Amino acid sequence: MLLGPQPVPTVKSPSTLVGSTQMSNVTVCVRFRPLSHKERKTNGDKICFKRLDSESFVFKDEREEDVIFSFDRVFYEDAEQSDVYNFLAVPIVADAISGINGTIITYGQTGAGKTYSMEGPSILHCNNQKTGLVQRVVDELFQSLQSSESMATWNVKLSMVEIYLEKVRDLLDLSKDNLQIKESKTQGIYISGATEVSIMNSSDALECLSEGIANRAVGETQMNLASSRSHCLYIFSVQQGSTSDERVRGGKIILVDLAGSEKVEKTGAEGRVLDEAKTINKSLSVLGNVINALTAGKQNHVPYRDSKLTRILQDALGGNSRAALLCCCSPSASNAPESLSTIRFGTRTKLIKISPKSSPVETDSGKAASKSTSPEVDSVKKHILDSYDQNDMRDRILNKLRLSLKEEDVDLLEELFVQEGIIFDPDYSVPDIDSACQDAVSQEISLLTQAVEELKEAVEELTDENERLRGELELAQEAAAQAQRAAVAVAVAAAATRADGALFGFVPAAAISSLLRPFGFVPD
Numbered sequence: 191m192l193l194g195p196q197p198v199p200t201v202k203s204p205s206t207l208v209g210s211t212q213m214s215n216v217t218v219c220v221r222f223r224p225l226s227h228k229e230r231k232t233n234g235d236k237i238c239f240k241r242l243d244s245e246s247f248v249f250k251d252e253r254e255e256d257v258i259f260s261f262d263r264v265f266y267e268d269a270e271q272s273d274v275y276n277f278l279a280v281p282i283v284a285d286a287i288s289g290i291n292g293t294i295i296t297y298g299q300t301g302a303g304k305t306y307s308m309e310g311p312s313i314l315h316c317n318n319q320k321t322g323l324v325q326r327v328v329d330e331l332f333q334s335l336q337s338s339e340s341m342a343t344w345n346v347k348l349s350m351v352e353i354y355l356e357k358v359r360d361l362l363d364l365s366k367d368n369l370q371i372k373e374s375k376t377q378g379i380y381i382s383g384a385t386e387v388s389i390m391n392s393s394d395a396l397e398c399l400s401e402g403i404a405n406r407a408v409g410e411t412q413m414n415l416a417s418s419r420s421h422c423l424y425i426f427s428v429q430q431g432s433t434s435d436e437r438v439r440g441g442k443i444i445l446v447d448l449a450g451s452e453k454v455e456k457t458g459a460e461g462r463v464l465d466e467a468k469t470i471n472k473s474l475s476v477l478g479n480v481i482n483a484l485t486a487g488k489q490n491h492v493p494y495r496d497s498k499l500t501r502i503l504q505d506a507l508g509g510n511s512r513a514a515l516l517c518c519c520s521p522s523a524s525n526a527p528e529s530l531s532t533i534r535f536g537t538r539t540k541l542i543k544i545s546p547k548s549s550p551v552e553t554d555s556g557k558a559a560s561k562s563t564s565p566e567v568d569s570v571k572k573h574i575l576d577s578y579d580q581n582d583m584r585d586r587i588l589n590k591l592r593l594s595l596k597e598e599d600v601d602l603l604e605e606l607f608v609q610e611g612i613i614f615d616p617d618y619s620v621p622d623i624d625s626a627c628q629d630a631v632s633q634e635i636s637l638l639t640q641a642v643e644e645l646k647e648a649v650e651e652l653t654d655e656n657e658r659l660r661g662e663l664e665l666a667q668e669a670a671a672q673a674q675r676a677a678v679a680v681a682v683a684a685a686a687t688r689a690d691g692a693l694f695g696f697v698p699a700a701a702i703s704s705l706l707r708p709f710g711f712v713p714d
């Protein structure tokens with residue numbers, strides 16, 4: 191059902207219903223926070239939406255037409271934190287315990303309520319009612335693990351990272367400020383070298399989280415940045431062995447508090463701040479591109495590798511994961527354009543289809559539950575890799591790139607690799623190198639796609655310009671022809687005057703005026 195019991199406002203046609211509730215397995219919800227004191231003071235109480243029911247609301251689009259938007263759930267100003275948690279997160283925590291990865295993302299403009307939804311007013315000190323998603327996830331996780339009789343062993347680890355200007359910073363160890371993202375058959379996508387703290391209960395977890403949050407604030411002051419400009423990721427890895435069989439299951443829950451999604455122009459930023467805003471906008475627009483590619487319905491190139499954020503979320507959006515998106519919006523009419531853009535992002539995300547399955551993980555002894563490589567094979571691989579010296583490795587990568595790219599592009603990539611420490615990092619394995627090559631090729635494809643788009647736009651602009659010039663030319667030709675006709679008319683009139691003058695000695699002025707008027711030389 192799209193419509194609730196309330197009277198339906200002026201909605202133009204059924205085509206204005208947006209967002210089916212049955213299409214995807216990404217749960218997408220919208221949350222309107224209460225009006226802030228500042229919004230009330232500067233813009234009054236005017237609200238940008240009309241509530242229909244718990245799944246739909248009416249919002250005016252850019253053409254001022256009423257559109258009904260429908261989502262899995264809409265949380266209005268009076269919604270409790272527990273409502274959001276119960277609907278959005280409970281199924282994801284349950285799945286993580288059964289070995290299915292889960293991701294919860296908050297999206298929206300600065301001040302829309304992303305961090306409030308994630309952390310509440312404070313991660314450590316807030317009353318039960320206001321406790322955010324992160325603490326509730328932690329509580330539920332430990333309650334389920336501790337009460338389960340079928341779990342023989344379990345282990346929960348927590349990492350916290352921040353992505354700022356395309357660098358992944360470890361919030362549990364600030365000295366690690368450029369972590370690399372890697373991929374393995376058993377772990378999927380992971381952040382290599384990120385600090386993982388083993389946590390035994392909720393209070394351990396909250397201590398650790400509050401340390402990460404405090405570190406985030408320290409980094410912000412050092413770098414003079416605001417939290418709204420970085421993405422924050424809370425990552426819980428859960429491994430458990432069952433009493434009934436030998437299997438070890440591993441699930442991961444990633445909670446992502448994204449940077450503010452507002453448009454660059456609205457921030458009024460300049461200089462370095464403008465560059466930052468553009469990079470943040472870029473990673474959010476790559477997220478949009480990934481979602482578009484995933485929902486396009488054909489085997490498109492999905493540009494996961496175009497940003498660190500989408501690379502980390504690759505499994506969540508396209509693979510073995512359940513995902514939930516909370517689109518946070520201001521209810522104020524003054525923020526309607528930004529809220530509309532957030533809502534549209536949510537509608538597009540609803541079209542993604544993913545099919546999760548649980549993932550076996552490596553046990554502590556290093557033996558994977560399935561499809562493992564044996565320690566012997568790993569050791570042979572390591573031996574082979576060690577036998578390459580750095581120059582061999584570098585030449586091998588660059589030669590591989592030269593097969594598919596232009597020399598100048600390879601030079602640029604070499605520079606980039608050196609900057610990122612990829613080529614000279616002896617820990618890099620063959621899959622890492624392949625992955626780095628794929629990153630480079632993917633970037634190249636995106637750049638070319640972008641160049642083609644820009645060329646298309648340029649061709650369209652030139653065609654328009656051509657049309658315009660053609661129109662101007664026609665007008666000029668018409669004016670020239672008119673002027674020529676007028677000149678002829680003047681000459682004829684002058685000749686007539688001379689002839690009449692010869693005959694009658696004068697020509698009436700009115701006669702000359704009426705002769706010239708059609709050509710615009712005499713006012714009406």
Ligand SMILES: Nc1ncnc2c1ncn2[C@@H]1O[C@H](COP(=O)(O)OP(=O)(O)OP(=O)(O)O)[C@@H](O)[C@H]1O
Pocket residue numbers: 222223224226298299300301302303304305306307311417418419448449450518
């Ligand atoms: N549902 C809510 N109920 C009450 N207050 C809220 C709610 N959501 C947000 N707020 C308040 O609104 C303000 C902005 O919220 P918040 O910091 O969560 O925004 P944000 O989207 O995380 O912004 P940024 O991108 O800048 O980090 C905060 O003071 C917060 O306490």
